[in-house]
Amino acid sequence: MKQLSSQEYQDLFLSHVETFLADRIKNLSVLDVVVSVSGGVDSMTLLYVAHRLYCQKKIRSVRAIYFHHQTRPGQDQESRLVKEMCDQWNIPFEQINLVGLRDLSNFEFEARLKRKAALKLIKNKNEVIWQGHHLDDSFEWSLMQRFKSSNFASHKGIPFRSRDIHRPFLCVTKKQITKFAKFSHLKWMEDPTNLDIDIERNYLRHHLIPVIEKRYPKYLKHYAQSSQAELEKRPLTSLRLFEDGFALELNELNYDGVIPYMQKISSQKRGKWSKTFFKMKKAIGEGKVGPFDFSGGVKAYVIGAHIIFYTFELRELDHFIVSYLERHSVLPKKTKHTSVKCLFDLMISEDRQLLKKQIHAFPRLSAWCQERNFSFDFCINYH
Numbered sequence: 001m002k003q004l005s006s007q008e009y010q011d012l013f014l015s016h017v018e019t020f021l022a023d024r025i026k027n028l029s030v031l032d033v034v035v036s037v038s039g040g041v042d043s044m045t046l047l048y049v050a051h052r053l054y055c056q057k058k059i060r061s062v063r064a065i066y067f068h069h070q071t072r073p074g075q076d077q078e079s080r081l082v083k084e085m086c087d088q089w090n091i092p093f094e095q096i097n098l099v100g101l102r103d104l105s106n107f108e109f110e111a112r113l114k115r116k117a118a119l120k121l122i123k124n125k126n127e128v129i130w131q132g133h134h135l136d137d138s139f140e141w142s143l144m145q146r147f148k149s150s151n152f153a154s155h156k157g158i159p160f161r162s163r164d165i166h167r168p169f170l171c172v173t174k175k176q177i178t179k180f181a182k183f184s185h186l187k188w189m190e191d192p193t194n195l196d197i198d199i200e201r202n203y204l205r206h207h208l209i210p211v212i213e214k215r216y217p218k219y220l221k222h223y224a225q226s227s228q229a230e231l232e233k234r235p236l237t238s239l240r241l242f243e244d245g246f247a248l249e250l251n252e253l254n255y256d257g258v259i260p261y262m263q264k265i266s267s268q269k270r271g272k273w274s275k276t277f278f279k280m281k282k283a284i285g286e287g288k289v290g291p292f293d294f295s296g297g298v299k300a301y302v303i304g305a306h307i308i309f310y311t312f313e314l315r316e317l318d319h320f321i322v323s324y325l326e327r328h329s330v331l332p333k334k335t336k337h338t339s340v341k342c343l344f345d346l347m348i349s350e351d352r353q354l355l356k357k358q359i360h361a362f363p364r365l366s367a368w369c370q371e372r373n374f375s376f377d378f379c380i381n382y383h
Helices: 006-022 041-055 074-090 107-122 137-147 152-156 174-183 200-216 219-232 255-265 273-285 314-328 363-371
Strands: 032-036 061-068 093-097 127-130 240-242 245-249 299-301 304-309 334-340 343-350 375-380
Touching: 006 041, 006 174, 032 107, 041 074, 074 093, 093 255, 093 334, 107 152, 107 375, 137 152, 137 174, 137 219, 240 363, 245 255, 255 273, 255 304, 255 314, 314 363
Parallel strands: 032 061, 032 127, 061 093
Antiparallel strands: 240 245, 245 304, 299 304, 334 343, 343 375
């Protein structure tokens, strides 16, 4: 695998986070962001990412909030560091002093409540709060809740959105954040309380997680994919089944809904389904149409607003359609051939503003139409 340069890694990291946000937030460019910054590597990196997005006009505004808990001397240094970086990046900075937290046995819980209450007071109506939780945090939270609670909802980990709070780093790991921060020459401070194993999350982080990581080094990757699949789970109302395949609308494409049908038509009942599926979704988001290859001879193609999954090369269907058209040779201005292979309605037309000139999955049909100055399109036959 090619070793990425520092700049390539930074570009890839920023692009990944931006795509993650764009998939979850409509009109990202009009977002007014308040970053909750502690001075640690996660929140300092998040502040820098928000700054970069703002400079690229990907979000509308950004400002920073630092909460001073007044429980340890190091917080004065953290506050100065955050303000220094805000001044350097021309980001408005505000410090909120919290009181009544010293020497509490349940400090973590009470501090979280006070921060949440303070954010409600200082946040403007149209602003959202960005926090630096990442995949490691979410996994740790999920694991901790499994030991402490029977509530299934809490086992899913930390959500991306909680009302006006967003967590843009739930698509990256702690190691990835730290690597990006080092490549970007960012400054941060380590919170000494992160070493206190009397705090539950620290006990998991220092004693249990390393054992899991040593035995299952890809645990976070699989956790991220399963969390994404759970998030996307919804019924397939547009699903159309046919012999050796199925089709559905692109806006309903989700892992848990599609995989059972893919496994039914695949010659292999086991395979790297999730990895290939999420690679395909990313590629579709970048405008690619396929073919996308899955285990057991299953292929996927995007046609207009639909995606089809089939178990033979579409070139066979491509040849079939051209042969059919040549045999019938009846082409007035608009000719409609329905139920081709029990899957498509095919429209051939001289009105090239309405229809496509070329579809990648059908090269012979594309060439046939171009030779005759026709355009064509498909829609899924749901009748």
